[in-house]
Amino acid sequence: MTSLSASFGAVVRHLREERGWSQEQLAEFADLNRSYVGDLERGRAMPSLATLTKVASALDLQASALIARFESLQAGRPPA
Numbered sequence: 001m002t003s004l005s006a007s008f009g010a011v012v013r014h015l016r017e018e019r020g021w022s023q024e025q026l027a028e029f030a031d032l033n034r035s036y037v038g039d040l041e042r043g044r045a046m047p048s049l050a051t052l053t054k055v056a057s058a059l060d061l062q063a064s065a066l067i068a069r070f071e072s073l074q075a076g077r078p079p080a
Contacts, residue, residue, distance in 0.1 A: 006043035007073045011066070013041040015059050030058035 016026045023041070027034040031054060039045040040055070047055065049063075056066040 002043070002046075004074075005046045008046065008070050009041040009043040011069045011073055012037075012055060012059075015061075015066075015069070016041075019059070026055070026058055030054040 012026075016023070021029075023037045024034045026032075027037045030037070030051075032051065036045060040047060052066065053063045056063040059066065
């Protein structure tokens with residue numbers, strides 16, 4: 001697990017939990033496998049651009065907004 005993938009996963013988990021969704025719900029909304037969403041959140045997988053776009057869309061965000069939250073966490077700010 002790299003710090004990049006762990007940070008991205010933390011952002012995805014934070015946004016999912018903020019919405020009160022399970023991993024299964026996010027996976028369904030993003031048209032992904034639930035175990036893959038778990039791997040993303042644990043930092044065991046780094047999404048492709050297509051997957052990042054699916055996750056962002058499911059979270060009702062633009063991909064750039066999801067990346068901006070990730071960059072904030074990388075800079076030491078909370079993922080809000």
